[in-house]
Amino acid sequence: MTTLMEFKEVDVHYGPIQALKKVSLTVTEGEIVTLIGANGAGKSTLLMSIFGQPRISSGEIVYRGEDISQKSAHYVASHGLAQSPEGRRIFPGMSVEENLLMGTIPIGMEHAEKDMQHMFELFPRLKERRNQRASTMSGGEQQMLAIARALMSRPKLLLLDEPSLGLAPIIVKQIFKILEDVASTGMTIFLVEQNANHALKLADRGYVMVNGEIRLTGTGQELLVNPEVREAYLGGH
Amino acid sequence: MTQTDISYKKSGTDAIIAALMALVVFGPIMGIVLNGYQFKLSFDRVFVIVAIVFVGRFLMSTFFQTHRGKMMAFRYTNNNDGVTVLPPNHKSQMVWIIPLVMVIGLLVPFIASKYVLTIVILGLIYVLLGLGLNIVVGLAGLLDLGFVGFYAIGAYGLALGYNHLGLGFWSMLPIAAILAACAGAILGFPVLRMHGDYLAIVTLGFGEIIRLVLTNWQSFTHGPNGITAPAPTLFGLEFKRRSAHGETFHEFFNVPYDSAHKYMFVYLVLFVVVWAVLFIKHRLVKMPIGRAWEALREDEIACRSLGLNHVLVKLSAFMMGAAIAGIAGVFFATYQGFINPTSFTFFESALILAIVVLGGMGSTVGVVIAAFCLTVLPELLREVAQYRILLFGILMVVMMIWKPRGLVRVTRRGFARKEGVVK
Numbered sequence: 001m002t003t004l005m006e007f008k009e010v011d012v013h014y015g016p017i018q019a020l021k022k023v024s025l026t027v028t029e030g031e032i033v034t035l036i037g038a039n040g041a042g043k044s045t046l047l048m049s050i051f052g053q054p055r056i057s058s059g060e061i062v063y064r065g066e067d068i069s070q071k072s073a074h075y076v077a078s079h080g081l082a083q084s085p086e087g088r089r090i091f092p093g094m095s096v097e098e099n100l101l102m103g104t105i106p107i108g109m110e111h112a113e114k115d116m117q118h119m120f121e122l123f124p125r126l127k128e129r130r131n132q133r134a135s136t137m138s139g140g141e142q143q144m145l146a147i148a149r150a151l152m153s154r155p156k157l158l159l160l161d162e163p164s165l166g167l168a169p170i171i172v173k174q175i176f177k178i179l180e181d182v183a184s185t186g187m188t189i190f191l192v193e194q195n196a197n198h199a200l201k202l203a204d205r206g207y208v209m210v211n212g213e214i215r216l217t218g219t220g221q222e223l224l225v226n227p228e229v230r231e232a233y234l235g236g237h
Numbered sequence: 238m239t240q241t242d243i244s245y246k247k248s249g250t251d252a253i254i255a256a257l258m259a260l261v262v263f264g265p266i267m268g269i270v271l272n273g274y275q276f277k278l279s280f281d282r283v284f285v286i287v288a289i290v291f292v293g294r295f296l297m298s299t300f301f302q303t304h305r306g307k308m309m310a311f312r313y314t315n316n317n318d319g320v321t322v323l324p325p326n327h328k329s330q331m332v333w334i335i336p337l338v339m340v341i342g343l344l345v346p347f348i349a350s351k352y353v354l355t356i357v358i359l360g361l362i363y364v365l366l367g368l369g370l371n372i373v374v375g376l377a378g379l380l381d382l383g384f385v386g387f388y389a390i391g392a393y394g395l396a397l398g399y400n401h402l403g404l405g406f407w408s409m410l411p412i413a414a415i416l417a418a419c420a421g422a423i424l425g426f427p428v429l430r431m432h433g434d435y436l437a438i439v440t441l442g443f444g445e446i447i448r449l450v451l452t453n454w455q456s457f458t459h460g461p462n463g464i465t466a467p468a469p470t471l472f473g474l475e476f477k478r479r480s481a482h483g484e485t486f487h488e489f490f491n492v493p494y495d496s497a498h499k500y501m502f503v504y505l506v507l508f509v510v511v512w513a514v515l516f517i518k519h520r521l522v523k524m525p526i527g528r529a530w531e532a533l534r535e536d537e538i539a540c541r542s543l544g545l546n547h548v549l550v551k552l553s554a555f556m557m558g559a560a561i562a563g564i565a566g567v568f569f570a571t572y573q574g575f576i577n578p579t580s581f582t583f584f585e586s587a588l589i590l591a592i593v594v595l596g597g598m599g600s601t602v603g604v605v606i607a608a609f610c611l612t613v614l615p616e617l618l619r620e621v622a623q624y625r626i627l628l629f630g631i632l633m634v635v636m637m638i639w640k641p642r643g644l645v646r647v648t649r650r651g652f653a654r655k656e657g658v659v660k
Contacts, residue, residue, distance in 0.1 A: 077541070085539060091531075091532055091535040094535065098528070103543060105529075106543070149543070
């Protein structure tokens with residue numbers, strides 16, 4: 001098992017405010033790693049800093065042996081890192097198919113046809129809506145589209161920022177089921193979530209972030225039963 | 238149920254409210270007439286305008302309570318905005334119209350009078366400008382209020398190139414396009430991080446800078462006095478009565494001299510250029526770069542997270558738009574024969590933007606129609622010229638209410654599979 005991505009003592013500042021404090025974490029090939037934490041803990045900041053938005057103020061982000069912390073966003077995105085951004089950010093005026101094809105930008109359209117068929121198998125709902133404008137779909141379908149679009153670039157590492165955001169519990173369940181299917185194909189997934197229960201059940205390993213620091217780490221199961229985590233994130237679940 | 242019951246009480250209330258608002262708005266403007274240092278009150282004028290508003294609002298309110306009115310209101314409130322996507326193999330029923338327009342267009346210079354021809358040339362110049370701005374605003378979604386700057390660069394490129402370097406129309410046509418594209422890149426770089434209102438203000442400033450430089454750099458541009466621009470030549474034959482350099486057009490072909498020849502020639506060249514631009518734009522929209530522009534308009538963050546180089550995409554949109562405006566400028570200069578900075582004010586930018594908005598953002602056909610409407614109609618309605626801007630404003634308001642997506646809604650053909658990458 002080789003390390004795919006590694007954060008080494010990363011600091012991030014927004015002006016005078018320090019958002020990430022000496023964060024170190026690793027993602028190994030083929031595993032699902034989740035990062036959970038409350039609002040404002042710095043989860044999204046960490047994910048966005050991979051793309052250089054914001055730039056880290058010290059430390060290193062190593063991806064396949066290369067420090068990518070100072071690279072531009074499109075460079076990172078076209079080297080095997082695909083992201084399903086927070087808030088989905090699909091192209092509202094484009095059809096589902098066009099959205100998926102936009103996902104092939106980094107690798108060209110060689111495999112477009114085949115991959116799109118594959119996506120329609122993974123997400124049958126998208127197939128029903130393939131010629132519909134993306135803005136006319138429900139939140140859950142849009143989230144599926146965002147994930148499918150990210151997968152279209154055949155990434156080595158799939159980054160997901162809160163795929164459960166603003167979705168009904170039943171849809172969240174569906175989404176996580178699909179993520180499980182995606183993971184079973186050997187895809188490495190780095191999942192940032194607030195929904196600790198679902199995320200930890202899915203994940204091989206997890207990190208718990210509090211106020212810009214990694215407070216706890218362990219396997220998904222360990223964290224799920226950890227009293228501190230249960231207290232803070234799982235509440236009455 | 239065809240006829241729903243109409244509440245005249247509701248219509249009456251609406252009408253009274255509208256009339257009161259009209260009183261507030263028009264009262265001071267219409268009611269007080271300045272007369273030297275005195276002013277006198279004229280209530281009759283206020284009364285007339287308030288009465289018009291009252292009656293109009295009453296009728297409108299009543300109409301919208303009828304069945305047909307309700308249907309209409311429903312249609313417009315549920316006007317689902319956005320782009321219609323057609324299947325990739327969709328064939329339009331209107332294909333025959335393209336050769337028809339081409340033939341009519343080619344016949345125009347031979348049947349129309351010189352006056353009509355000059356108006357149509359102006360219309361075509363605005364078609365070019367509209368198409369150029371449509372790439373920047375309609376496709377890439379970058380609100381550019383200084384578009385006239387590139388137009389000015391094209392026009393002054395021809396005039397200055399002729400006066401200082403002795404370059405003619407044909408050599409300046411590509412050079413002006415390149416110059417304008419470079420200016421587009423220069424404007425593009427600092428505004429890469431901006432969008433929306435901020436971008437609009439910076440581009441507005443850019444347009445004004447160009448105009449002020451042209452006005453104030455007396456020694457180079459002759460400032461507000463203006464500068465002459467050369468007429469085009471046909472393989473070196475000039476369209477003049479007499480020429481110092483060899484034969485002229487009418488001598489060579491042994492036809493009587495006619496000052497309309499120049500306009501006929503400008504028209505034909507411009508006609509070809511417009512079709513070329515239409516074709517290029519049509520192809521670009523289908524190419525990955527066109528899709529990248531549209532994606533940028535839809536969501537910039539998503540674009541970058543997908544590995545699109547937004548710098549390249551934005552700059553290419555700016556440069557393409559600017560180059561087309563530069564070409565339009567060259568035609569404008571050669572058609573006028575004389576240019577000065579007053580042709581390149583902010584009002585021109587607003588007019589071009591209006592063409593794009595009225596025509597429909599991103600829609601080619603709509604922009605062509607709108608460009609002709611907004612340039613040819615005012616010429617034909619010379620008698621009411623003083624109300625031009627008023628009519629213009631009313632047209633804008635009405636369009637935004639009834640057809641907020643422009644004259645022609647954008648329809649797009651689905652993405653057919655092709656090789657090619659936008660990095």
